Amino acid sequence: MSDRLSAGDVAPDFTLSTDTGESVTLSDLRGGKVIVYFYPAAMTPGCTKQACDFSESLESLKADGYTVLGISPDQPEKLATFRDKEHLSLTLLSDPDKSVMTAWGAYGEKKLYGKVVQGVIRSTFVVDEDGTVEHAFHNVKATGHVAKLRRDLGLNED
Template sequence: MGERLAPGDTAPDFTLPDDTGSDVTLSDLRGRKVIVYFYPAAMTPGCTTQACDFSESLESLSAKGYTVLGISPDQPAKLATFREKEALTIALLSDADRSVMTAWGAFGEKTLYGKTVQGVIRSTVVLDEQGTVSHAWYNVKATGHVAKLRRDLGLE
C-alpha cells in the first residue's frame, strides 16, 4: 500500500480512462478543486449509494468549484453500465491495475467481515486548485459520507 495522503501533500498525478474510454488526467484539472473518491466496485449496494449521493450533490459542488472523480478497479464498460443504470452525473474512472489507488493509499490491507484482506479502501481526498491535498478521509462509510464531506467543507 502507498502512503496515505494528508493535508499539505501534493497529490500524485494520473491519467485514467473514464466510462467512455476517454483519458482523464488529474493535472489537466488544475485551477479547479477536485474531490477524488475511491470505491471497491460498481453496482454494489454501498458503492451505488455513494455514487448516487455524489451525483445528487454534483450541482451544488460544481457551483463551489469542485469536480468529482469516482475511481474503482472496474473496466470502463462496466462503469458505463453503472452510469446508465443509476443515471450518474459524476465522472467514473477505471484504475484496473490499482496503481493510482496504491499511490494514493486507497488500496491495501483492510478488514472485511472480520478477516484481513487486500482490497480497495473506501477513501475520499479533496484537492485545492493547485493539486494540494486539503482533506483526506480513509475507511469511510458509503452511507452518509457525502453529507459529512459537505459539512466538513462548509457547504451545508
C-alpha cells in the first residue's frame, strides 16, 4: 500500500476524465479550496448515499469556497449514468487504473468482512488554495460523512 497523505503534504496533481468526457486537472483549481473524495463504486448503496449528500450540500460548499470532486475507478459512461439516475450535481471523475487513488493513499489493503483485500479506501481530502492537503480523512463512513466533514471544517449545517 502506498503511504497515505496527511495534513501538510502536497496534494499529488492529476488530470482525469469527468462523467461528461471533459478533463479536470487539480492544479487548475489552485486559488480555491477543493474537497477530493474517493469512493469504491458508482450505484452502490453507500456510494450513492455519500454522492447524494455531497450533491445536496454542493451549493453551500461552493458558497464557502469549496469545489467538490468525487473519484472512483468507474468508467465515465457509468459515472454519467450514476449522475443522471441520482440527479447529482457534483463533478465525478474516472480513475480506472487507480493511479490517482494509489498516489493519494486511497487504494490499497483494507479489511472487508474480516478479510484483508486490495481495494478503494473511502477517503476524503481537503486541499487548500496552494495545493497542500489541509485535512485528510481515511476509512470514512458513507452515511453522515458530509455532515461530519462540514462540522470538522467549521461550516454551518445545510
